[in-house]
Amino acid sequence: MPVAHTLEGPLSVDVLGRQDPELAEILLAELARQTTTLQLIAAENFTSPAVLAALGSPLANKYAEGYPGARHHGGCELVDVAERVAVDRAKALFGAEHANVQSHSGSSAVLAAYAALLRPGDTVLAMGLPHGGHLTHGSPANFSGRWFDFVGYGVDPESGLIDHDQVRALARSHRPKAIVCGSISYPRHIDYAAFREVADEVGAYLVADAAHPIGLVAGGAAPSPVPYADVVCATTHKVLRGPRGGMLLCGSELAERVDRAVFPFTQGGAQMHTVAAKAVAFGEAATPAFTAYAHQVVANARALARSLAAEGLLVTTGGTDTHLLTVDPAPLGVDARTARGRLAAAGMVLDTCALPHPDVRGLRLGTAAVTTQGMGETEAARIGALFATAVRDESAGRRVREEVRNLTGRFPPYPGQ
Template sequence: MSPVAAPRSTSADPIAPFFGPDYGALVRTDPQIAGVLLDELERQRGTLQLIASENPASPAVLAALGSVLSNKYAEGYPGRRYYGGCAQVDAAERLGVDRACALFGADHANIQPHTGAAANLAVFAALLTPGDRVLAMALQHGGHLTHGAQGNFSGTWFETLGYPVREDTELIDYDRVRDLARSHRPKLIICGATAYSRLIDFAAFRSIANEVGAYLLVDAAHFAGLVAGRAIPSPVPYADVVTLTTHKTLRGPRGGAILCRAELASAIDRAVFPFSQGGPLMHAIAAKAVAFAEASRPEFRNYATQVVSNARALTTALAQEGMRPVSGGTDTHLAVLDLRGAAGVAVRTADGVKVTGREAELRCERAGIMLNRSCVPYDSAKPMVTSGLRVGTATVTTQGMKEPEMHRIAALVGRAVRDADGSVAAEVQKEVAELVDEFPLYQA
C-alpha cells in the first residue's frame, strides 16, 4: 500500500493497540501517516528481520511510548526538576533507575540519554577534556563510530587510537592492547563493539586500564540484553562506566542508559543534564522502566539463552553456505560473515561472479530478508561496499524461532545472496512469508 493511500484499518482493528491509545484519531486526522505505520507493521510481520541492532519492543513498552508522559517537560532529575507538576514522571524515572541498578548490579544508573551515542558523548564529557587520548577497537575491525570515527565527536574532539584484532584468529589481541596502552597512556580505554561476535575479557581490560591509570568504559549497546538475561558475563564489576542501548538485545524502546560506579555518579549526571541534553523524553523513560522489569523475569533469561543458541546455529548453517564466520563463530547474538569464504573461496553466483556485502544486502532485501553489509577485519573493499554481512538473531528469537528455523533461514539467505538476476527472489520471498507466518510478530 502506498503511504498516501487510505488506511485499511480503524481503531477497532486488532492491530490498533500497537499504534497508541487512540489509533482511530490518527486514521481520521492523518491517514497518510496512518498508512506509513500500517505499511511498516506489514513489513516487519512479512519479512525476516536479521539486523543485529533491531528487536521488536513488547506491546507494554509501546503503550508507555505512546502515553501522556510525552506531554510533560521535566528538565533535571527526580526531586530537583526545573518545572512543576513532575510527581508522576519522578515516580516513573525512579522506578526505571532502581530497576536498572537491580537488573545489572550497578551502583548508579542514568536512564535519560536519548541514544547509545548520546550516552557515550556524556561519558566522554564526564571523564575527559577535549584533546585527551582514547584507546578503542578499530572501527574497521568492529568498533563503533563513537569510538573514534573522524566525522564523529569522538574522533573530532579527542585523540583516538584503534586496537586491531589478530589477523590469524580475528580475536582481540590483549597483548597488543596492553602494548598500545603502555606506549600511548590513554585516559580512557573502551571495549565493546558493533560487529564483534566473541566474548570480551573484561578482567583483562580492567588490568590494562589499572596499569596505565585509565578509565575503563564498556560499550554494551549490543549485548546488554544478554547480560541482563545472564547469557554472557557482566562487565559491571570491572568497568568504571557501562553504556548501553535499551533496544537491541534488551528489547525495550529505542534509547540509551549509563551505569557507573558511585563515585562517578554526579559527573555522569551533570554530563547528561545540563551539558549534553535538555528535557528528558519521559515517555521513553517510562518505557525503559517497563523493559527493565521485563528483562528481570525468568522468561527473559530463557530468551537470552535462546538468542545465543540461535546465533550459533545460524552461523554454523551459513558457513555451510560458504559464508565464513569471522573469528570462527559467535558467543553472542550476532555473527559477521566473510563472503570471500574460507581460504579465499568466495561466495559466487551461478556464473562465477563474486558477491560483495552491498550486493548481498540488496539481494536479500529483494527476497524479504533484512540484514546489513559489514566490513570484515583487514577488508580490502570500501566501507560502503564491504566483503561481509552482519546477522543477528534477537528478533527471530523474540518471534519464537529456534535452531531448526535457523537452518531454514540460512538456506534462504544463501539462495538470495547468489540470486544475481532476481530470478529466484519471488520464490524465496514466498518461503520467507511462510516461515514468518508460522511465528507471527505482534499476534493480536
C-alpha cells in the same frame, strides 16, 4: 467524563487514521514490512505491546529537565516516580550502584561518559573502526574523533579475536586517559577483566560500550561489564528489547559526574515517555521468560552460524558467543553490497559491515528479532539455507521471498494485530 484510552490496542492507528490518513498508511505499511520480512539487523528487535503503550502515553507531554526531586519544571511528581522506578529496576537488573536512564541514544550515552571522564584533547584507546569500532570510538566524522585523540586497537588477522597483546602495547605506549572496550560487530564475549588489568596498569578509566551485549547480560547469557568498567554505556533496545534509547551504569563515586554530564552538559529534558518505556523493559528483562529468551537468542545465532558455514560462507571467528555474527559472502562469488541487495529482494533485512581486512566488507546479522517472534534453532538453520540460496542465485529471490513470507506468517511478532 474524560476518555481514559482512545485506542483499541498499542498498534491501533484508528485515531491517527481519522486525523491523518497519510501517516496512518505509512505506519501500517511499516508494520506490514516488519512482519512479512525477516528482521536480521543485529541492532533491531520487536518491543512488547507494553513498551509501545508507554511510548504512546501522556508522559510524552511532560517537560522534566533535571532529576527526580530536583526538576526545573513544575508538575513532575508522577514522572519523578516513573524515573525512580526505571533507575531502581536498572540498578537491580545489572547489579550497578548507579544508573542514569535519560540518555536519548547509545551515542548520547557515550558522549556523556566521555564528558564525565575526559577533556578535549585527551587520548583514548578504542577498537579501530575497520575492526568493528563504533562511530563514537574515534570516527573523524563524529564528535569523538574531533574532540579526542583516538588510538585504535584491532583483532588478530587469523583468528579474528581481539589482540590483547596489541591493546597492552598501545596502552603502554600512548598512556590513554580512557580505554573503551566494545564493538558493533564483534561476535565473541569481551574479556572485561583483561581490559581492566591494562587500564589499571596505565592509570586509565575503563569505559564499556555494551550497547550490543547488554540485553544478553540482563538475561545471564553474557558476562557483565559492570564489575570491571568505571562507566558502562548501553542502549535499551537491541537484545534488551526496550524503546530506542540509552543508559549509563557506574559506581557511586562517579554518579554525580555522570548525571551532570547527561544533564545539563550534553542534553536537555528527559523524554519521560521513553524513560517509562525503559522501566517496562527493565521489568520484563528481570523475568525468567527473558532469561530463557536471551539464551535462545545465542542458541539461534550459533545455529545460524553453523548453517551459513555449511553453505560455504566465511563466518568470522568461526562462530559467535552472542546474538550477532559477521560473514564474508565472497566464497559464494559476490561482494557484500550485492549480497545485501539480493537478500533484501528475498525479504531478508540486514546490514553490511567492515571486516578486519583492507577494503573488505562483510554482512552483519543477528537473531534477536526472530527469537522474539518465537523462532528456534530449526528456523535459524533454515534461514541460513535461504540466505545462501538468495545470495548464490539472483533468480531465486522470488522463490525465497515466498518462503520467507510463509515463515514470518507462522511467527507473528504481535499475534492478533
